Amino acid sequence: MSITKNEIKLIKSLAQKKGRQQERLFVVEGIKGIREFLDSEFVLYQLYATDAVFDAETRLISQKDLQRISALKTPNTAVAIFKIPNSKSVIKSSLVLALDDVRDPGNLGTIIRLCDWFGIDHLVCSLETVDCYNPKVIQATMGSLTRVQITYTDLEDYLEQSKLEIFGTFMEGNSIYSGALPEEGIIVMGNEANGISSKIERLVNKKIGIPRFGNLKATESLNVATATAIVLSAFKGQYY
């Protein structure tokens, strides 16, 4: 059966945050990514594919219809719609990563993969941080999204109520290499252009930073995803 106009309309609406929030649904493309979501706790809403390659119930569609619903230039066999889970209350973790308004989908995707790699099972995002169900984030996470719990919340409130020590990354912070870092705590990473906002800065207990080794004229700053990689490695590497 050919795909209906209403189906196309629904899927297109999920490209926008507003549509995703209204429908509580998001889109995953490609066989590998879809398999990872099928194997996770996420609940499938609808699965479209040009071939019967999944164990799950599949709506077989033509290549032409696939092109209609895909956001990719060269769509790859399948498009799936999953339900956005209800946000759980913040879980207790030893080491939490918190993002203060990270706006770039690619950066958030990389950061989610890093959480997965370094065993950070809880990522707390400010309400202004880019939506983790954004198609570009889904594409960049390569399934890590199924293994990292992400909570969007008022970051100021969350930090005020937390009993964990709060670390913030600043250009002038104490070197991450200069002393022992604890196994527990919250690490805050800031916005791409402005870093950590002043309302969050006042809640930070310890300012940390990645020292620059090159000459004084060196790169002014590292990309937030790259900086996150270095900081998580410094925290976790000590206890390997």
Add this chain to the structure above:
Amino acid sequence: MSITKNEIKLIKSLAQKKGRQQERLFVVEGIKGIREFLDSEFVLYQLYATDAVFDAETRLISQKDLQRISALKTPNTAVAIFKIPNSKSVIKSSLVLALDDVRDPGNLGTIIRLCDWFGIDHLVCSLETVDCYNPKVIQATMGSLTRVQITYTDLEDYLEQSKLEIFGTFMEGNSIYSGALPEEGIIVMGNEANGISSKIERLVNKKIGIPRFGNLKATESLNVATATAIVLSAFKGQYY
């Protein structure tokens, strides 16, 4: 004076590696990036701008002409052409980074910025590694290219002739956290899809790796730029 057809043709040709190699020229866009190249050892060939914002000799052009020669959707005041310097012989450095066929311009750009940050003044690239004068690399390096010496060479020959210890990153390598790393050596990072090639692998003295902390189903691999950030931080952080 309006821009000529030949000028447009020349600039467009520099978007391709073939054109850059024929002309020995490359393009930099945007005021900030151009300033960094003007302040460096690179030699200016021609500077086009809609305003006289530079100390260097500028060919003033209209916004319309700027749009004709720019590769950006919303060009920013200026386009400059610089000369590609003759490749110097490989300099002696204590810690060298070598790339075995890194293909993505964004990854190479990030890696050049990391070299700049961590004071790695010499980057050796295999001949198949993406060209560092590729416009996307120039855009991603934010001027770091002016401070890092990059040599394209037969990587196998270079490693065979080197007296430095050669470290290669592999999934199964010894943890970068498990022992002291030396101040001197060559660190090899591999291709995005295939890692380090077998002809280079046989020249590696020590296999190192970034251990995975998450569960067994975690992300299969880290992006090469992210992995480079973690590895350089581990090598340099010890001697901070």
